[in-house]
Every structure is written in C-alpha cells, then in structure tokens.
Amino acid sequence: MAPNSIEVDPAYDIDQQMIQDCEVCCQPIELLITEHDQQIYVDAKQEWE
Structure with a gap:
C-alpha cells in the first residue's frame, strides 16, 4: 500500500x-x-472491496 494525496474542498466535498x-x-x-x-x-476503499 502506498500513500495518495487528495484535495478536499470543505464547501463542496463534505x-x-x-x-x-x-x-x-x-x-x-x-x-x-x-x-x-x-x-x-x-x-477510501478499492471498488472491488
């Protein structure tokens, strides 16, 4: 498993x-x-889980 980064916009993504x-x-x-x-x-999870 490797780390990933994502951007979260609190105004729209919550x-x-x-x-x-x-x-x-x-x-x-x-x-x-x-x-x-x-x-x-x-x-976060993989689609097939």
Whole structure:
C-alpha cells in the first residue's frame, strides 16, 4: 500500500462519495468524505472491496 494525496474542498466535498484513480496503480478508489466535530474524514476503499 502506498500513500495518495487528495484535495478536499470543505464547501463542496463534505458528505460526498467520489471515485478517483489511484496515483500509484491507476485503479479506481471510492472515497467517502465526512465531517464530525469540525474534523474531516476520508474513508477510501478499492471498488472491488
């Protein structure tokens, strides 16, 4: 597993589900972006999981 970076725009991306290609292997990654207690969380998983 290798780290990836993403940009999150708090004005538009909170409570959104997105698909983004992995920077390392180019496979799609499903991202769920949430906010709780003024902290932003990103849950990432591969589409086939």
